[in-house]
Amino acid sequence: xxxxxxxKVLPTLFDGLIKNNPTLIQLLGMCPTLATTTxxxxxxxxxxxxxxxxxxxxxxxxxxxxxxxxxxxxxAYVVIIATFVTMVDLLMQAFLPDLSQxxxxxxxxxxxxxIILARAESFASKNGPLLSAIDxxxxxxxxxxxxxxxxxxRELLGNGSLLGIDIFGPSYxxxxxxxxxxxxxxxxxFLIAGVQFIMRKRGANK
Amino acid sequence: xxxxSLLLIVINAIFIENFVLVKFxxxxxxxxxxxxxxxxxxxxxxxxxxxxxxxxxxxLVNNLILVPLKLEYMQTVAFILVIATLVQFVEMALQKxxxxxxxxxxxxxxxxxxxxxVLGSALLNIEKGYNFIEAVVFGFSASVGFTLAIVLFxxxxxxxxxxxxxxxxxxxxxxxxxxxxxxxAFMGFQGLKLPL
Amino acid sequence: MQKIKNExxxxxxxxxxxxxxxxxALAFVNDxxxxxxxxxxxxxxxxxxxxxxxxxxxxxxxxxxxNEIVSExxxxxxxxxxxxxxxxxxxxxxxxxxxxxxxxxxxxKITDYQVTSLSETPGLGTRVKDDEFKGQFKGxxxxxxxxxxxxxxxxxxISGATISSNAVVKGINAALETAQTKVQGGR
Numbered sequence: 001x002x003x004x005x006x007x008k009v010l011p012t013l014f015d016g017l018i019k020n021n022p023t024l025i026q027l028l029g030m031c032p033t034l035a036t037t038t039x040x041x042x043x044x045x046x047x048x049x050x051x052x053x054x055x056x057x058x059x060x061x062x063x064x065x066x067x068x069x070x071x072x073x074x075x076a077y078v079v080i081i082a083t084f085v086t087m088v089d090l091l092m093q094a095f096l097p098d099l100s101q102x103x104x105x106x107x108x109x110x111x112x113x114x115i116i117l118a119r120a121e122s123f124a125s126k127n128g129p130l131l132s133a134i135d136x137x138x139x140x141x142x143x144x145x146x147x148x149x150x151x152x153x154r155e156l157l158g159n160g161s162l163l164g165i166d167i168f169g170p171s172y173x174x175x176x177x178x179x180x181x182x183x184x185x186x187x188x189x190f191l192i193a194g195v196q197f198i199m200r201k202r203g204a205n206k
Numbered sequence: 207x208x209x210x211s212l213l214l215i216v217i218n219a220i221f222i223e224n225f226v227l228v229k230f231x232x233x234x235x236x237x238x239x240x241x242x243x244x245x246x247x248x249x250x251x252x253x254x255x256x257x258x259x260x261x262x263x264x265x266l267v268n269n270l271i272l273v274p275l276k277l278e279y280m281q282t283v284a285f286i287l288v289i290a291t292l293v294q295f296v297e298m299a300l301q302k303x304x305x306x307x308x309x310x311x312x313x314x315x316x317x318x319x320x321x322x323x324v325l326g327s328a329l330l331n332i333e334k335g336y337n338f339i340e341a342v343v344f345g346f347s348a349s350v351g352f353t354l355a356i357v358l359f360x361x362x363x364x365x366x367x368x369x370x371x372x373x374x375x376x377x378x379x380x381x382x383x384x385x386x387x388x389x390x391a392f393m394g395f396q397g398l399k400l401p402l
Numbered sequence: 403m404q405k406i407k408n409e410x411x412x413x414x415x416x417x418x419x420x421x422x423x424x425x426x427a428l429a430f431v432n433d434x435x436x437x438x439x440x441x442x443x444x445x446x447x448x449x450x451x452x453x454x455x456x457x458x459x460x461x462x463x464x465x466x467x468x469n470e471i472v473s474e475x476x477x478x479x480x481x482x483x484x485x486x487x488x489x490x491x492x493x494x495x496x497x498x499x500x501x502x503x504x505x506x507x508x509x510x511k512i513t514d515y516q517v518t519s520l521s522e523t524p525g526l527g528t529r530v531k532d533d534e535f536k537g538q539f540k541g542x543x544x545x546x547x548x549x550x551x552x553x554x555x556x557x558x559x560i561s562g563a564t565i566s567s568n569a570v571v572k573g574i575n576a577a578l579e580t581a582q583t584k585v586q587g588g589r
Contacts, residue, residue, distance in 0.1 A: 027378055030237060031322040035230035039524040068420075072413045074319070075290045076420050082283040083424040087431045090279060094435035097442045097519075104498040104521030105329055108282045112320040114234055159525035176562045179525055181228055182389040189375075189382030197374035223496075223565065279432040283424055334494050335470045396564040 009134050016138025022115040023146035024195045029115040032106050033147060034184040040163045043151030044144060045099045049088050050110050051140025055133050056084045057116060061124040062132035068125075077120045078111070085111045115143060146191075153187050154178050212343050219347035221395040225323050226355040227388060232323030236356055237381055239314050246360035248307045249314060250353030254346065256289075256296055256318055257327050261345025263288050264328035265338055285328045286319075293319045323352055359388060443518075447503060450516035451476065451488050454505035458485055464584065471576040477584065478505075486513060487584055489577035495569040497521030500530065502570070504577040510585040512539045512546075512574060520566075527566030535560055535567070544578035546571055 022028045029050075036046040060080055061068075068076045089107045092100040100107065110116065119139055124132040155161055158179035160168040177183045225231045232253075239249040264285045272278055297315050300308040308315065318324060327348050331341040362384050371380050451461050458478035466475045475489045487506045492499040498521035505513040517531045529535055538557040539546065548571050549556040559567035 027237075028234070030233040031230050034233060038526075042524060067416075069413055069416060072417050074316070075287065075294075075417055078286050078290055078319070079283055079417070079420050079424055082286045083427055086279060086282045086428050089282070090428075090431050090435045090439070094438035094442070097439075097446075101498070101519045101521050102524070105326065105333070108329060109231075109322050109326060111282055111286055112322050112325050114317075114320050117320055155525070161525075174525075176526065177390075179523055180389075180393070180562055181230060182386045182393065184230070185382045185386035185389055189379045189386065192382065193372075193374045193379035196377070196379065200373065229496075277425075279428050280425060283421065283428070287421065333498060 008131055012131055012134045013138040016135060016140070016142045017145065018142065020139075021142040021146060022118075022139050023143055024192060026115075026118070027192070028118055029113045029143060030188075032109065032113060033150065034181070034188060036103060036106050037147055037151035037154055037184065037187075038179050039155045039159070040148060040151045041099075042102055043147035045096075046103055046106060047140070047144025047147040049092065049103070049107060050113060050116070051137065051144055053081065053084045053088055053110050054116050054119060054140040054143075055136035057081045058119055058124040058132040058136035059129050060084075061120045062127060062129040065125050073125065074117075074121075077117060077125075081116050081120065082111045115139060150184075150187055150191060153191075154183060158183065212340065215340060215344050216347040216350075217398070219344055220351035220354060221392070222398055224351045224355060224392055224395075225326070225348050226352055227385075227392045229326070230322075231326040232321050232352050235314055235317065235321055236352075236359065237378065237385070238317075239311070239356065241360065241363055243357060243360040243364060245310050246356045247353070248310055250349075250356050252296065252300070252307075252311065252315065253318060253321065253323065253352055254349040256292060257324055257349035257352075258342060258346045260285075260289050260292055260324055261327055261331055261341050262338070263292065265331055265336075265341040268332055269338075281329070281332070282325075285325060289324050289328070290319050323349065355388070355392075359385060362388065446518040447490065450503035450518050451478070453516055454478075454488055454503060454514050455486055461488065466580050466583070469576070471573060472580050475577075475580055475584075484508060487581045489580050491573035491577050492519075493569040493573035493576070495520060495522050496527050496563075496565040497523070500566070500569050500573065502573050504574060506577065506581045506585075508585065509543075510578065510581060511541050511543045512578070514540065515570075515574070522566045523563065526560065526563040529560050529563060530566050530570045535570075539574060542574075544582070545575050546578070 016022065020026055023033055032046055032050070037043045057080055061077055085108060088110070089100070092107065119135060123135045127135070152162060156167060157175045160166060160172040160174055178187065223229055226233065226236050235249060235253070239245055267284055267288055268281065272280055272284060293316060296318070300315065327345045331344060334344070336344055363381060366380060366384065375383070455478040457480055459481060460479050461476040462479060463474060463476050466472065468474070471493050472489055472491050475487060477484055478486045478488055486508060489504045489506065491504055492501045499519070500517060500522065501519035502515050502517050504515040507513050515536060520528065520530070522528050522530065538552060542555055542557070545555065547556045548559050548567060550558060552558050557571065
């Protein structure tokens with residue numbers, strides 16, 4: 001029994017990180033992806049907060065999966081997810097106030113991040129707690145990875161910096177549009193196009 | 207709170223701080239349901255109904271229960287419960303009254319629960335300190351703004367169907383690029399100087 | 403019929419239990435963090451006030467009519483002398499409320515302001531904290547306006563951050579209005 005579990009841990013982890021990356025392949029969780037990727041520190045902060053919630057909610061929902069009646073499962077999942085989101089929100093307000101302010105309304109909005117509900121519905125409700133937690137970790141880190149890439153592009157082009165450190169120097173003419181909402185759509189669009197291109201090439205090579 | 211200030215809330219919510227194109231709320235259904243104009247309009251109507259009602263209900267729950275009992279930290283949990291229940295009722299109502307629309311919206315109807323715009327508008331009402339009427343007006347206008355964006359966008363996408371799009375851009379990517387242009391167009395409204 | 407009613411009661415009960423457990427868990431975390439959160443806020447405000455009026459010895463709160471932007475106001479005093487006023491305002495910005503402490507001198511003109519909390523876009527809206535934008539407000543009196551060409555009582559917005567700039571101007575004007583009572587009325 002445990003042998004079966006351990007052999008599933010790594011594939012589950014990589015599933016979320018790359019093969020079924022929630023943002024770039026499954027195309028879930030768009031709202032925070034567009035809104036919080038204006039700087040690398042914001043993107044990473046958001047990703048890690050969501051990952052924490054994802055691991056906890058997957059774990060608890062998996063533990064309770066036999067007790068939650070089918071008819072109210074969505075409402076139940078949502079309450080459990082909201083509880084963890086509120087915990088993360090309060091803890092961040094207390095111990096990481098600057099990050100909490102910057103991410104603003106998008107922290108409570110982690111509740112409606114489609115990724116978390118999708119994983120609860122498709123994985124945690126059907127698998128054991130350890131595997132569910134690993135899935136949460138994998139998907140969460142995959143999400144964080146995607147956010148990091150997008151925010152790196154946006155911060156570098158739009159502000160000439162990475163993690164607040166000036167890269168190009170004062171003579172760089174900032175491409176402000178990239179940091180504005182329009183730029184968010186644009187960067188994400190090109191990134192997904194790139195991913196689809198890579199997938200087509202791999203599909204052709206197989 | 208005069209008629210003028212309410213009108214300003216309406217204009218602000220629809221154009222200057224458009225939920226989808228400026229505040230990034232409601233993107234998933236925006237990208238998912240905007241392929242055909244009639245589905246988009248149907249979704250928009252469902253969202254307007256849901257958000258207007260949820261603005262009213264969540265305001266009441268917050269100001270009549272949570273605040274007096276000092277339970278503000280339960281906002282997220284309480285609001286999402288209200289919304290989930292509300293959407294359940296909207297689903298049942300649509301199934302009875304407009305079954306064609308119910309079929310057309312398919313899975314996107316229950317997904318209104320996870321539409322950031324619904325929870326987002328409830329939270330924004332609290333943040334902006336609106337009274338009951340202002341909250342309902344804001345919710346209504348914000349969802350009208352959402353509908354405006356989604357319908358405009360579906361028009362664009364219907365046209366795109368006939369264009370020659372590079373392989374890698376087909377589907378989501380070209381939709382996002384189009385959304386980027388629509389967002390740029392709305393940037394013009396930022397210059398609107400309103401005596402808010 | 404009875405079966406269906408029982409079913410609904412059962413489902414409702416389970417949901418209620420889950421929500422109740424959630425409530426208890428959150429009440430616990432809330433207790434843990436409440437004080438810290440309040441402290442963070444007070445600390446930030448006090449630091450801001452001391453930066454605005456470094457020579458002040460005390461800050462006395464005075465009565466005002468709070469509205470949706472202005473919450474409280476203080477009189478900065480050195481000994482018995484009033485050197486100015488500080489108003490706490492939180493206008494609605496792009497990503498959330500911009501919390502500011504605004505310094506006003508005895509004649510009702512802006513001296514400086516400090517932003518204690520904001521959720522604006524980094525590199526754009528966050529520039530309302532920079533001296534380049536802030537400096538425009540020094541010496542201005544009510545009412546301040548946002549235009550293309552700066553002049554008497556007009557300031558320019560940050561390119562690409564109109565909502566954030568507007569919010570700050572709203573906060574400033576609300577603060578100036580609040581301070582009017584003290585400036586005109588008393589000592």
